[in-house]
Amino acid sequence: MIERLVRxxxxxxxxxxxxxxxxxxxxxxxxxxxxxMELSLADRFAGRSAKYPLGADHLGRCVLSRLLWGARPSLxxxxxxxxxxxxxxxxxxxxxxxxxxxxxxxxxxxxxxxLAFPTLLxxxxxxxxxxxxxxxxxxxxxxxxxxxxARTVRALTLTVGMQEYISAARLLALRSIAVLLRxxxxxxxxxxxxxxxxDAGWILLQLxxxxxxxxxVQAPTPEWGMMVFEARTHFRTNPTLMIYPGTxxxxxxxxxxxxxxxxxxxxxxxAQSQA
Amino acid sequence: MRQVTRRLILAPLILWATSTLSFLLLSLAPGGLESSLLxxxxxxxxxxxxxxxxxxxxxxxxxxxxxxxxxxxALRLEFGRSYITGEPIGADxxxxxxxxxxxxAAALALSLAVSIPVGMVAGMRVGGSLxxxxxxxxxxxxALPGFWLGYLLMYGFSVWLDLLPLSGRGSWAHLVxxxxxxxxxxxxxxxxxxxxSVVGELRQPYVRFARARGLRRRHLFGRHVLRNAGLxxxxxxxxxxxxxxxGAVVVExxxxxxxxxxxxxxxxxxxxxPVVQAYVCCVAAIVVATNLIADIVHAALDxxxxxxxxx
Numbered sequence: 001m002i003e004r005l006v007r008x009x010x011x012x013x014x015x016x017x018x019x020x021x022x023x024x025x026x027x028x029x030x031x032x033x034x035x036x037m038e039l040s041l042a043d044r045f046a047g048r049s050a051k052y053p054l055g056a057d058h059l060g061r062c063v064l065s066r067l068l069w070g071a072r073p074s075l076x077x078x079x080x081x082x083x084x085x086x087x088x089x090x091x092x093x094x095x096x097x098x099x100x101x102x103x104x105x106x107x108x109x110x111x112x113x114x115l116a117f118p119t120l121l122x123x124x125x126x127x128x129x130x131x132x133x134x135x136x137x138x139x140x141x142x143x144x145x146x147x148x149x150a151r152t153v154r155a156l157t158l159t160v161g162m163q164e165y166i167s168a169a170r171l172l173a174l175r176s177i178a179v180l181l182r183x184x185x186x187x188x189x190x191x192x193x194x195x196x197x198x199d200a201g202w203i204l205l206q207l208x209x210x211x212x213x214x215x216x217v218q219a220p221t222p223e224w225g226m227m228v229f230e231a232r233t234h235f236r237t238n239p240t241l242m243i244y245p246g247t248x249x250x251x252x253x254x255x256x257x258x259x260x261x262x263x264x265x266x267x268x269x270x271a272q273s274q275a
Numbered sequence: 276m277r278q279v280t281r282r283l284i285l286a287p288l289i290l291w292a293t294s295t296l297s298f299l300l301l302s303l304a305p306g307g308l309e310s311s312l313l314x315x316x317x318x319x320x321x322x323x324x325x326x327x328x329x330x331x332x333x334x335x336x337x338x339x340x341x342x343x344x345x346x347x348x349a350l351r352l353e354f355g356r357s358y359i360t361g362e363p364i365g366a367d368x369x370x371x372x373x374x375x376x377x378x379x380a381a382a383l384a385l386s387l388a389v390s391i392p393v394g395m396v397a398g399m400r401v402g403g404s405l406x407x408x409x410x411x412x413x414x415x416x417x418a419l420p421g422f423w424l425g426y427l428l429m430y431g432f433s434v435w436l437d438l439l440p441l442s443g444r445g446s447w448a449h450l451v452x453x454x455x456x457x458x459x460x461x462x463x464x465x466x467x468x469x470x471x472s473v474v475g476e477l478r479q480p481y482v483r484f485a486r487a488r489g490l491r492r493r494h495l496f497g498r499h500v501l502r503n504a505g506l507x508x509x510x511x512x513x514x515x516x517x518x519x520x521x522g523a524v525v526v527e528x529x530x531x532x533x534x535x536x537x538x539x540x541x542x543x544x545x546x547x548x549p550v551v552q553a554y555v556c557c558v559a560a561i562v563v564a565t566n567l568i569a570d571i572v573h574a575a576l577d578x579x580x581x582x583x584x585x586x
Contacts, residue, residue: 116289116566118517121558124524128543128551129300205420209525212422214544228423232529235426236434246423253418 011262014255021252025071034062036069036222045238057227057241058234066222067244073223074249077138077216078204084142085203086196089149090188094180096150097157108154114147120206127215137216141206145199152195153188160187194267198260201253208249224249282570286563293559297552298345302338332356332549354553359545364553367538374444375534378526379519381450382457386515387508389458390465395501397466398473406470413463421522425456425529442531453530457522461515468511472504479503502576509573513566520558 024031033053040060048055054063096107114122126140127133160166161184169179208225210216217223219230227245235242328334332355334341348355354364397406429452433441440449476482477500485495524536531537535554542550 113289113292116563117293117559118514118521118562120521121517121524121555124521124539124543125297125551125555128539128546129548131546132544201418205418208420209422212420213525213528213540225420225422228420228426232426235430239430242423242426246420246427249420249423250418253420254414257414257418 008262008265010258011266014259014262017255018252018259021071021255022075024068025075028065028068028072032062032065032068034065036061036065037220038062045234045241054244055240057230058238063241063244066227067224067248070222070224070227070245071248073134073211073217073221074204074208074225075252077134077207078200081138081141081145081203081207082196082200084138085145085149085199086192088142088146090153090185090192092146093150093153094157094184094188097154098161098176098180098184104154107150111147111150114144115151117144119144120209123206123210124215127210132215132218134211134217137207137210141203141210145203148199149192149195153192156188156191157184160184190267190270194260194264197256197263201256201260204249204253204256279567279570279574282567286567289563290556290559294346294349294556295342297555298342301548301552302341332358349553349556354556355549357542357547357550359542359547364550367550368535368553368557371533371535371538374532375520375523375527375536377450378453378457378523378532378534379516381454382461382519382522383515385454386458386462386465390462390469391501391505394466394469395473395496395504398470398477398504399496401474409463409466409470413467416459416463419459421456421460421525422529424459425452425526428452428456429530442529444532453526453532456529457519457526460522461518465508465511465515468507469504472507473500476500476504506573506577509569509576513562513569516565517558517562520561 033051038061040056043052043056043060044058046052046056046060052062052064054067057063057066092107092111096104122144123137123140126143127136130136130139166179166183169183174182207216208223208228211223211225212229214229217226219226224245228242228249231238231241231245345355352365352368354368356363357367360367393405393409397403397409400406429441432439432452439451440446443449482495482500485499520536523532523534524540526532527534527536528540535557539550539554541547542554
């Protein structure tokens with residue numbers, strides 16, 4: 001799959017962009033020219049300068065530093081949500097597909113119930129009951145999103161479960177957990193990776209919307225959605241304050257979606273060549 | 276009709292489960308009333324005020340009694356009282372509902388008006404300039420944060436060009452920007468869906484036969500292809516209504532549109548749990564109803580669904 005991805009220039013560029021972004025986020029403490037939280041009322045709305053490469057915001061905080069630091073909660077939370085949904089979706093989907101019968105029925109009716117709702121509103125409501133905050137926003141998005149993954153994984157598990165080596169493993173009286181992890185997981189994992197990548201952009205958008213609405217990251221922590229929120233009252237006079245964080249979200253989501261497309265294209269090619 | 280019958284049986288079940296779940300969440304949420312006082316009214320809760328408020332909202336009575344009362348009031352669309360204002364929630368909903376319906380309906384109409392011709396033409400000429408352009412646009416639009424798009428449009432059309440009002444609700448001009456913002460993502464989705472469906476439909480034998488028969492293009496596309504290719508749109512409509520209601524929370528906040536979404540958001544921020552609970556049930560009812568209607572229309576338009584056995 002990786003060799004095929006390398007042959008897709010769009011996927012490769014997206015991957016490079018995202019890796020670069022992760023590096024920027026990881027090294028934010030060393031790269032940022034200023035403290036992202038430091039107020040300097042004398043420098044309110046300062047233009048671009050050597051001290052503030054992208055200017056300063058309404059409280060005189062360095063925009064570039066806030067963008068770099070802001071990448072951490074944005075990317076970190078999105079990665080966390082992606083990983084948690086993938087794991088939860090795999091565990092529940094694979095259990096349902098492998099166990100079949102009543103367990104399958106019960107789990108899939110739960111999935112139907114969760115999917116019957118508009119995802120985002122349901123997530124808002126969960127934050128409503130738990131209270132605003134990034135941790136609760138992560139819980140809420142995972143709580144509504146795992147069902148999509150579970151359904152995909154279950155369908156896949158049903159197909160893989162018909163293969164002879166799974167019957168062989170069952171005949172050898174291997175424990176279910178061992179069959180699932182040793183034999184099922186390696187076959188399901190590539191699809192889970194593709195689906196998770198395709199989802200990651202959506203997740204990042206939802207998280208930024210949560211922060212924008214005041215339901216996710218709380219001020220004064222820098223985060224991209226939060227930065228758009230803080231810039232909103234000044235956008236008539238200082239539109240650039242909003243352009244920077246918005247562009248950051250937009251570019252990251254485009255890169256994630258393109259990478260997801262390239263990955264799913266590559267995995268389809270692999271599937272076809274194996275068939 | 277088995278699919279539709281199944282849905283008909285399932286619908287009240289889903290609504291009952293939702294109302295029960297949201298009732299339990301409200302009753303079990305940690306310190307709901309206390310944090311509502313603190314965040315919403317800025318009061319420092321003392322044991323006395325909490326005790327008096329708990330009895331005022333009937334929270335000191337047994338759980339089962341409150342549950343029965345909640346179910347009855349939800350059926351009557353009353354939904355109890357807000358922690359913050361003390362007003363009946365059903366009345367607030369009735370007051371705010373028209374604004375949200377207006378916004379969502381305008382967005383839905385706009386997205387259908389744009390996506391149907393675009394999706395058709397893109398599907399007829401695969402690889403053509405419109406197909407490529409709409410594909411690029413879809414990649415862009417689906418990656419745009421809705422709130423950011425709202426401000427960009429606001430800056431372009433209200434501040435820079437000074438053509439449309441900045442925010443609020445009033446004339447038709449007020450509706451334009453919020454509706455466009457809300458419609459953007461949905462339009463891209465519909466157009467791609469229809470395009471792929473048209474591509475699939477054009478491979479069908481009946482299209483080749485109609486062409487061989489010398490049927491005119493307009494007739495072929497207008498009467499036959501669009502009718503079949505449009506079917507997936509019906510199924511997408513149920514999901515779309517949920518998406519529009521979710522999007523409305525963001526769009527109403529950006530454009531200061533006085534609707535349900537903004538009311539819901541302020542209830543979340545002030546931890547006004549009865550309002551959150553009522554909103555969840557209302558939305559569930561709307562979504563279940565739209566899905567049901569979409570299914571029935573779909574079955575009426577596509578006889579294959581009726582004859583096929585449900586899985």
